Amino acid sequence: MTTATAATDLLNADLHCHSQVSDGTLTPEGLAARAAANGVQLWALTDHDEVGGLHRARDAALAVGLNYLTGAEISVTFAGITVHIVGLGFDIDDRALREGLERTRGGREERAREMAASLAQVGIHGAFEGALQYVGNPELISRTHFARHLVATGVCADTSEVFRRFLTEGKPGYVPHRWAKLGDAVRWIVDAGGMAVIAHPGRYAFTPTEEYALFTEFIAHGGQGVEVITGSHNQADYVKYADMAKEFDLYASRGSDFHSPEESHTDLGALPYLPGQLKPVWEGLESRIIRPQ
Known part of the structure; x- marks a missing residue:
């Protein structure tokens, strides 16, 4: 080598x-x-x-x-x-x-809507529409965009807190996706x-x-x-x-x-x-x- x-x-x-x-x-x-x-x-x-x-x-x-x-x-x-x-x-x-x-x-929008529905069950409503405000490419809506929305609306202080409380396995907002x-x-x-x-x-x-x-x-x-x-x-x-x-x-x-x-x-x-x-x-x-x- x-x-x-x-x-x-x-x-x-x-x-x-x-x-x-x-x-x-x-x-x-x-x-x-x-x-x-x-x-x-x-x-x-x-x-x-x-x-x-x-x-x-x-x-x-x-x-x-x-x-x-x-x-x-x-x-x-x-x-x-x-x-x-x-x-x-x-x-x-x-x-x-x-x-x-x-x-x-493909499938990211469907997954994002399921994430928003999961967040709504714990009292966080409108997360899908909120996340869309941070998306440059709607085909690529992701957990990061949801995290920015949760910080901007005061649910969490920063994105690190978001991923401690939400959007990860076992937490509200987590939805798995089958990739390539x-x-x-x-x-x-x-x-x-x-x-x-x-x-x-x-x-x-x-x-x-x-x-x-x-x-x-x-x-x-x-x-x-x-x-x-x-x-x-x-x-x-x-x-x-x-x-x-x-x-x-x-x-x-x-x-x-x-x-x-x-x-x-x-x-x-x-x-x-x-x-x-x-x-x-x-x-x-x-x-x-x-x-x-």
Whole structure:
């Protein structure tokens, strides 16, 4: 296995964030400008199950001198848990990828209405209409939009409190959703010329056996990367998933998972660098990086 040089280890790449096209609060242009101002050298917009903002993101990135990779974050169901797979460096006009993402987005409105009905049972009425006020793309209404509504109406002080009290398994407002299959999501990305990456693996409540199964099945379908440094991980996670990247011979990725200046714990470009002795994803995607002229 090849190892990264010190220079590539220290690249300020941010390859996971969200715009108004899914559940972020900034436009693709606003994110590109913020990334550049924060010293990001390689950037990707990874909206949930959607590539509708990527042409704008590319143009904005190049205008501010940012190297750019296409990206998306696809929701899949594995062992009964929602897992996110980031795709990087793919052809955004690939038909199978676009059709797959469209199918994955399907059902979000029905789920959102069920979430609102559940919240109404505990005295929180009008949540669906309230959440819609925060949605840039109605096809992608999500728990985040409900959370913003609950904060704005004073039900909770912040989004962290929302997810402690509501919208998670066993709490009012939680409704599960059947997403894409892991193999399908990885195949869409790979067949479109990109690299599939397991997003923030430290977030999932898997047993060690289930996590091992996730990694092995992901690799069997053609997955090649894992997020090691991300806004969802702590120091122990950095060490654990750096070791797993080496164990499974996966490329290592880095991304803030930035959604909003007011809500996100980690800003664009503010993460620690990748540890040494890893293969950065950008080495495997060198030919897919779009660079300013």
